[in-house]
Amino acid sequence: MKFQITIIGAGVIGLSIANELSKYYKDILVLEKWEHFGEETSSRNSEVIHAGIYYPKGSLKAQLCVAGNESLYSYCEEFGVPYRNCGKLIVASSVEDLPRMEEIYNNANELGARNLRILNKKETLELEANLKIEGSILSPSTGIIDSHSLMQSFEANAINRGVDIIYGHEVKSIAKKGNWIIGVESVDGDNFEIETEIIINAAGLHSDKIAEFAGIDIESQGYKINYAKGHYFKLNPSKNNIVDRLIYPIPNKNTTGLGIHITKDLGDGVKLGPDVHFLDENVVDYSFKENLKEAFYESVSSYLNNFSIEDLQEDYTGIRPKIQRPGESQKDFIIKKEENQFEGLINLIGIESPGLTCSIEIAKYVKNLI
Numbered sequence: 001m002k003f004q005i006t007i008i009g010a011g012v013i014g015l016s017i018a019n020e021l022s023k024y025y026k027d028i029l030v031l032e033k034w035e036h037f038g039e040e041t042s043s044r045n046s047e048v049i050h051a052g053i054y055y056p057k058g059s060l061k062a063q064l065c066v067a068g069n070e071s072l073y074s075y076c077e078e079f080g081v082p083y084r085n086c087g088k089l090i091v092a093s094s095v096e097d098l099p100r101m102e103e104i105y106n107n108a109n110e111l112g113a114r115n116l117r118i119l120n121k122k123e124t125l126e127l128e129a130n131l132k133i134e135g136s137i138l139s140p141s142t143g144i145i146d147s148h149s150l151m152q153s154f155e156a157n158a159i160n161r162g163v164d165i166i167y168g169h170e171v172k173s174i175a176k177k178g179n180w181i182i183g184v185e186s187v188d189g190d191n192f193e194i195e196t197e198i199i200i201n202a203a204g205l206h207s208d209k210i211a212e213f214a215g216i217d218i219e220s221q222g223y224k225i226n227y228a229k230g231h232y233f234k235l236n237p238s239k240n241n242i243v244d245r246l247i248y249p250i251p252n253k254n255t256t257g258l259g260i261h262i263t264k265d266l267g268d269g270v271k272l273g274p275d276v277h278f279l280d281e282n283v284v285d286y287s288f289k290e291n292l293k294e295a296f297y298e299s300v301s302s303y304l305n306n307f308s309i310e311d312l313q314e315d316y317t318g319i320r321p322k323i324q325r326p327g328e329s330q331k332d333f334i335i336k337k338e339e340n341q342f343e344g345l346i347n348l349i350g351i352e353s354p355g356l357t358c359s360i361e362i363a364k365y366v367k368n369l370i
Contacts, residue, residue, distance in 0.1 A: 001192075008203045022157070031182070032165070032168075037167075044316060048353075071361055079157075084144050089245055090250065097250045101136075104250070118135065119136045130243060131303060176214075182196060205227065207350075208224055222334070223334065230276060231273055237269070346366060
């Protein structure tokens, strides 16, 4: 089989790219190792539409998130994807947090995040009475989305324009022989090869492995991924009205994570998380670590009143493909059109948060690289 473009990975990024490229190109294939789309990072996250607040000026994360905030809302309206523009508060739980809060606000304004406001204690408590804080940043353009419906929409649009999506087929080898030759194994154990002019590596947790298959030295290029597991608790349904918005603490300056925060889902359930636990090995393991309830309660009760540790219930876990190692400052997305002996290969490495928000803009960025 021969295709012009082959996309490896049918998470939200791979499907968004398929949706975008199908407007301009024919003979597109999407390969996915699992039997359904979005089985890994894309379905195990907070489902937040971010505003573009925390990222370094000039980074892809900043550029694509600010634009993606608007384009994702527009897409949801056009294609009927469920979402809620509920807004978010970034809260300073102590006076000592206020200077860092101002710093975050100024950075976000420079990036172009929309309609931010700094609120004092009284103004914040008028919006969210159960907080214990000294002030906050209000981000009215932050929201939540049904990520499954979003991926379903991308998939349907791509298929309707002629894209072939093959589930249950794992990439086992990649070689350059004029065009690229991809060795594939099906869930039934059948092996075959696909010839393609262009490979787009959107394999998420496995994107460094795919780059390595193609012959790239992932250590020297900085493509090595580190798995960071995050755990989520949910609050007892009796606490569904404890907040109306998303509530985030002031994050640490290196922003390995954004702190254990409070999100809501479209059914009004309240979730706490995620935390960050770097795994010793890059093994996909969604088991729930024991004895985390107290740490979650202590973290969230530093800025939220009127709930108890008994209100917390284990929910789910997810894994983020981080380029940085423990203790390092955050790294930017890698979205690179490779050159020389790797011509025709586009790598997307370390697409973690805010990848969901950026998905449409990432797809446009890749289209421009082609």
